[in-house]
Amino acid sequence: MTESITAATDGSPAAMAAVKWAADDAARRGLPLRIVHVVDRWPYGVAAFPPPDWADLAARAGEQVLTEAITVATKYRPDVRVTTELIEGSPAKVLREQVGTATELVIGSRGLGGFVGALLGSMVLHVAGHVPGTVVVVRADAGRPHGEIVVGVDGSAECEPALAYAFEQARLRGCALRAVHAWQRPVYGLIPEIPADIEEVHRFHQRMVRDKLGTWREKFPEVEVVEDVRSTHPVEALTDASARADLVVVGSRGMGAAGSVLLGSVSRGVLHHAHGPVAVVHS
Ligand SMILES: Nc1ncnc2c1ncn2[C@@H]1O[C@H](COP(=O)(O)OP(=O)(O)OP(=O)(O)O)[C@@H](O)[C@H]1O
Ligand SMILES: [Mg+2]
Structure with a gap:
C-alpha cells in the first residue's frame, strides 16, 4: 500500500x-x-x-x-x-x-x-x-479550531487502533487529547435498582482508563492527556465532547458489539450526532 x-x-x-x-x-x-x-x-x-x-x-x-x-x-x-x-x-x-x-x-x-x-x-x-x-x-460547517482531539475509550481491544490514531493526530497537531469513557447504571423496568457503591464503580472505570492509556502516554510523552470518565451514555458523552473538539476518534466497534456487527452502535451514534469530524478506525 x-x-x-x-x-x-x-x-x-x-x-x-x-x-x-x-x-x-x-x-x-x-x-x-x-x-x-x-x-x-x-x-x-x-x-x-x-x-x-x-x-x-x-x-x-x-x-x-x-x-x-x-x-x-x-x-x-x-x-x-x-x-x-x-x-x-x-x-x-x-x-x-x-x-x-x-x-x-x-x-x-x-x-x-x-x-x-x-x-x-x-x-x-x-x-x-x-x-x-x-x-x-x-461535516460541511467546519467550526473554529479548539485545540483538542477526543477519543472514545472502552475496555475492548478494538479501541487500540483508535488510540494509536488519536495520539498520532494529537501529536501532529500539537493538541491536547481528551480520552472519554462513559459507563451507565443498568436500567430495569420492574425491579428496583441493584444497590451498589457508585463511587467504587466509578473508580473502577477510572482505573481501567488509566491502565488503557499507560503505554500510549509513555509512547507520546509530548501529548497532554485529559482522562474524562462520565456516568452517562457513551454517544451522549462523545457528542457533548465533540462540541469542543477538532476531531472525535472511535473504533469501529467495542465491547458490546456482537461478532457479526461491523459498526458498533456507539460509533454509529457518534457519526450521526457529532458536531465535527469523526474518524472511525478499524484494526
Ligand atoms: N459518486 C461519488 N463519488 C465520490 N464520492 C462520493 C460519491 N457519492 C458520495 N460520495 C462521498 O460520500 C459522501 C456522502 O454522500 P452520500 O451519497 O452518502 O450522501 P447523500 O448524497 O446525501 O445521500 P444518499 O445516500 O441518498 O446518496 C459525500 O460527501 C462524498 O464524500
Ligand atoms: Mg449521494
Missing part, C-alpha cells in the same frame, strides 16, 4: 469540506492527496435506462467535479501534491475498495442526494467499519 490520503467527492458542500480536511491532514503527515469521484454507469440499476451518450456526459460532469476539487485543494494547500482520479462503478463498492488502498479515506457526512433533515448519507454507513482502515467523515 502506498501511503496517501484519499478524499472522495460528489461535488457537494460536505465533500468539499472533506477535500479541505484531507488536504490539511496530508500536509501534516507529508503525504500526497488523491481526490476521487465515482461515476455510476448504470444509475438506475437497469441496463436499458441510461441513454447511449450517458457515460460520456457523466464522465464529463465527473471531470468537472474533480477539476473544481483540485482547484480548491491546491489553492488552500499549495504545499500538498494533489492528483485526481475518475473511477467508473457503483459508488458504495468503489469507495469501500478505496478504504483498503489508502492510509485513510475522507468523505463528507452528506452528499448531493438524501432528504431534507438527513444527518448522514448512505455512503458513510457503507464504508465506515466495513473494511480494515480509517474513514474520516467531515
Whole structure:
C-alpha cells in the first residue's frame, strides 16, 4: 500500500469540506492527496435506462467535479501534491475498495442526494467499519479550531487502533487529547435498582482508563492527556465532547458489539450526532 490520503467527492458542500480536511491532514503527515469521484454507469440499476451518450456526459460532469476539487485543494494547500482520479462503478463498492488502498479515506457526512433533515448519507454507513482502515467523515460547517482531539475509550481491544490514531493526530497537531469513557447504571423496568457503591464503580472505570492509556502516554510523552470518565451514555458523552473538539476518534466497534456487527452502535451514534469530524478506525 502506498501511503496517501484519499478524499472522495460528489461535488457537494460536505465533500468539499472533506477535500479541505484531507488536504490539511496530508500536509501534516507529508503525504500526497488523491481526490476521487465515482461515476455510476448504470444509475438506475437497469441496463436499458441510461441513454447511449450517458457515460460520456457523466464522465464529463465527473471531470468537472474533480477539476473544481483540485482547484480548491491546491489553492488552500499549495504545499500538498494533489492528483485526481475518475473511477467508473457503483459508488458504495468503489469507495469501500478505496478504504483498503489508502492510509485513510475522507468523505463528507452528506452528499448531493438524501432528504431534507438527513444527518448522514448512505455512503458513510457503507464504508465506515466495513473494511480494515480509517474513514474520516467531515461535516460541511467546519467550526473554529479548539485545540483538542477526543477519543472514545472502552475496555475492548478494538479501541487500540483508535488510540494509536488519536495520539498520532494529537501529536501532529500539537493538541491536547481528551480520552472519554462513559459507563451507565443498568436500567430495569420492574425491579428496583441493584444497590451498589457508585463511587467504587466509578473508580473502577477510572482505573481501567488509566491502565488503557499507560503505554500510549509513555509512547507520546509530548501529548497532554485529559482522562474524562462520565456516568452517562457513551454517544451522549462523545457528542457533548465533540462540541469542543477538532476531531472525535472511535473504533469501529467495542465491547458490546456482537461478532457479526461491523459498526458498533456507539460509533454509529457518534457519526450521526457529532458536531465535527469523526474518524472511525478499524484494526
Ligand atoms: N459518486 C461519488 N463519488 C465520490 N464520492 C462520493 C460519491 N457519492 C458520495 N460520495 C462521498 O460520500 C459522501 C456522502 O454522500 P452520500 O451519497 O452518502 O450522501 P447523500 O448524497 O446525501 O445521500 P444518499 O445516500 O441518498 O446518496 C459525500 O460527501 C462524498 O464524500
Ligand atoms: Mg449521494
